[in-house]
Amino acid sequence: MPAKVLVAKPGLDGHDRGAKMVARALRDAGFEVIYTGIRQQPAYIARIAAQEDVDIVGLSILSGAHLSMTKKTIDALRQAGANDVHVIVGGTVPTGDTSKLLAMGVSDVFPTGTTLEELVTRCKALVATSPEV
Amino acid sequence: MARCKRPIDELIAEAFQGSEFALGRLLSLIEDGGAAADLISSHVFPYTGRARVIGITGAPGAGKSTLNNALVKELRTGDIRVAVLAVDPTSPYSGGAILGDRVRMASHVGDSKVFIRSVATRGHLGGLALSIPQAVRVLDAVGFDWIIIETVGVGQVELAISDTADTTIVVVNPGWGDDVQAAKAGLLEIADLFVINKADRAGAEQTKLDLQQMIELKTPTPTWQPPILMTVAIQGMGIGDVAANALRHHHWMEDSGRLVEQRDRTLWLEVENILTQRCIGKVRKQVQQTRSRSLRASFADRQLDPIKIANEIVDLVD
Numbered sequence: 001m002p003a004k005v006l007v008a009k010p011g012l013d014g015h016d017r018g019a020k021m022v023a024r025a026l027r028d029a030g031f032e033v034i035y036t037g038i039r040q041q042p043a044y045i046a047r048i049a050a051q052e053d054v055d056i057v058g059l060s061i062l063s064g065a066h067l068s069m070t071k072k073t074i075d076a077l078r079q080a081g082a083n084d085v086h087v088i089v090g091g092t093v094p095t096g097d098t099s100k101l102l103a104m105g106v107s108d109v110f111p112t113g114t115t116l117e118e119l120v121t122r123c124k125a126l127v128a129t130s131p132e133v
Numbered sequence: 134m135a136r137c138k139r140p141i142d143e144l145i146a147e148a149f150q151g152s153e154f155a156l157g158r159l160l161s162l163i164e165d166g167g168a169a170a171d172l173i174s175s176h177v178f179p180y181t182g183r184a185r186v187i188g189i190t191g192a193p194g195a196g197k198s199t200l201n202n203a204l205v206k207e208l209r210t211g212d213i214r215v216a217v218l219a220v221d222p223t224s225p226y227s228g229g230a231i232l233g234d235r236v237r238m239a240s241h242v243g244d245s246k247v248f249i250r251s252v253a254t255r256g257h258l259g260g261l262a263l264s265i266p267q268a269v270r271v272l273d274a275v276g277f278d279w280i281i282i283e284t285v286g287v288g289q290v291e292l293a294i295s296d297t298a299d300t301t302i303v304v305v306n307p308g309w310g311d312d313v314q315a316a317k318a319g320l321l322e323i324a325d326l327f328v329i330n331k332a333d334r335a336g337a338e339q340t341k342l343d344l345q346q347m348i349e350l351k352t353p354t355p356t357w358q359p360p361i362l363m364t365v366a367i368q369g370m371g372i373g374d375v376a377a378n379a380l381r382h383h384h385w386m387e388d389s390g391r392l393v394e395q396r397d398r399t400l401w402l403e404v405e406n407i408l409t410q411r412c413i414g415k416v417r418k419q420v421q422q423t424r425s426r427s428l429r430a431s432f433a434d435r436q437l438d439p440i441k442i443a444n445e446i447v448d449l450v451d
Contacts, residue, residue: 001165002228002253027229032253037236044242048235051250053157081154 003127004032004054008045010073013063014038018112022058022090025116026123042069046076049085055127056107061091067100074105086126090114141172148275153248159271160250164264174267177274182396184216184273185383186280188298190320193286195304196330198237200366200375201283205241207376208279216248216277218268220261222285223253230254234283248277254285261285261293266403269297287320295323296399299392300382302326302375305344307336321347324359325382328375332363357385419446 007023009016016038023033034052036045049057057077061069070089077085089101090110098109107126110119139158147155162169187204189197198219205215219234232251241247250268257263261284272280284294295301303324321344329340344361360378364371386392423446432439 002223002230002255004161023231027224027231028227030228032223032230032232032251034232034235034251037239040239040242047153047242048249050154051157051248053154053161081152 002030002032003056003123004034004052005056005058005123006034006036006045006049006052006054007058007060008036008040008048008073009038009060010040010042010045010069011061011063011065012039013061015062016060018062018091019058019060021116022060022119025120029120029124031123042072043076045073046080046082049077050080050082054085056086056088056123059087059089059091061089061093064092066091066093067097067104070101070106071104084130088123088126090119141169142176145173145176148271151275156248156271156275157250160268163267163271164252164255164262166264170264170267173271177271180274181270182273184269184277184280185379186269186273186282186297186299187379188282188284188294188301189304190284190287190294190301190323191304191330192306195286195306196366197283197286197304198234200302200304200328200330200364200372201234201281202238202240203364203366203369203372204281204375204379205238205247206369207372209241209244209247212246213279214246214248214277215279215281216250216272217281217283218250218252218265218272219283220252220254220265220285223255225256228255248272261297265293266297266399292319292323296402299386299395300325300379302328302379304328304330305340306331307334307340325357326375326378327359327361328364328371329361330364330366332371333365337363356389357382416446419449423449 005026007019009019020035023035026033034048034054036048045057057073059070059073066089070087074087077087086107087105088108088110089106091112093101093109093111098111101109108122141162144155144159148159159173163173189201191197201217201219205217208215217238219232219238221230221232221234223230230253232253234251235249238249241249252262252265252268254262261282265282269280269282282294282298301323303320303326305327307329327344329337341361341363348359362371362374362378364375366372386395423442
């Protein structure tokens with residue numbers, strides 16, 4: 001069965017070209033991709049992830065708020081009972097923040113400059129494993 | 134799949150108590166098919182038959198999602214719970230899909246009584262996914278009052294929705310059809326309600342006239358004439374009328390006995406479909422076996438023809 005990915009844009013930045021490209025690349029790699037549109041609240045992202053029962057929640061964040069937005073989303077997912085969902089983060093993530101995100105429970109981080117091919121390969125590897133949440 | 138294995142009866146119990154996560158997981162198991170899906174279906178069946186099921190269909194870009202979004206808002210009064218199954222096509226090339234109907238339905242994400250699920254067709258034709266009837270029953274069982282199914286953008290032959298929904302809404306736009314109505318017969322014949330969406334555009338009145346003439350030509354269902362409604366869904370215009378007529382149609386279905394009749398027919402059709410699927414599996418296996426067993430596995434010498442072989446296999450499949 002195809003794996004399901006939620007591509008979400010939390011927070012206030014409205015630049016979704018990257019998110020849409022990622023959605024398209026994942027579709028072409030055989031994923032079922034749910035796209036939410038821009039400016040989503042973390043609590044709502046978690047609710048959508050539960051309703052859609054996705055394998056991966058992908059957060060696209062370019063605003064610099066990746067640490068707080070990711071934390072809120074992971075908390076909301078846990079509250080919704082979605083403990084076995086991978087969370088990945090893409091966008092403008094400074095090198096030093098990757099380890100902070102991973103420590104929060106994020107499964108993988110894709111800073112700007114990651115190729116789509118790389119992203120697809122790593123997402124495929126992710127759905128074959130259970131997240132450590 | 135990386136997802137945790139949870140006992141199905143536990144998931145069912147949680148879904149009945151209102152857990153969206155458990156409900157979401159049940160719907161995935163239904164989609165994946167197999168023994169788990171059968172178990173869930175059998176478990177929920179006694180609790181079904183209460184929800185009102187609306188189907189929304191029409192050409193790509195007609196405004197199905199926008200109408201759906203507005204209709205959900207209209208139906209959502211008090212404690213009434215509404216579920217949406219939004220179907221989008223799976224790419225035949227990659228097996229993947231972009232399920233984007235949620236973008237137009239974002240305004241309901243804060244409403245705890247609205248549940249939205251995107252569904253990919255996974256190669257199934259007819260405008261729906263194979264699992265839709267079972268998914269509808271799960272949503273029905275856990276207590277949704279209305280279930281709206283939105284089909285993929287359809288042409289003329291994707292009519293599966295009329296079997297699954299109690300009330301089928303066909304969405305068209307001004308300028309649609311003109312004088313080639315006859316060619317579009319399929320989609321028009323399944324409509325219980327017509328909605329001319331984007332009715333603020335030129336040609337809405339003419340389209341209404343065309344549809345009216347077409348309905349008059351058709352042999353009418355006794356006492357039900359499909360109303361033709363005008364909407365500008367993006368502004369919420371005309372949506373109250375759509376909801377009222379959907380309810381009126383449902384009452385008519387109930388009072389005339391057609392609701393029971395149609396649901397029975399659909400369930401028997403489902404029995405037939407399930408058996409057909411199983412038979413296909415058996416046939417494939419038998420053909421493979423015959424081929425691998427046969428010394429004459431190639432047709433190259435033209436000693437055998439497909440019909441003779443099929444006739445030989447038919448007896449084995451019985």
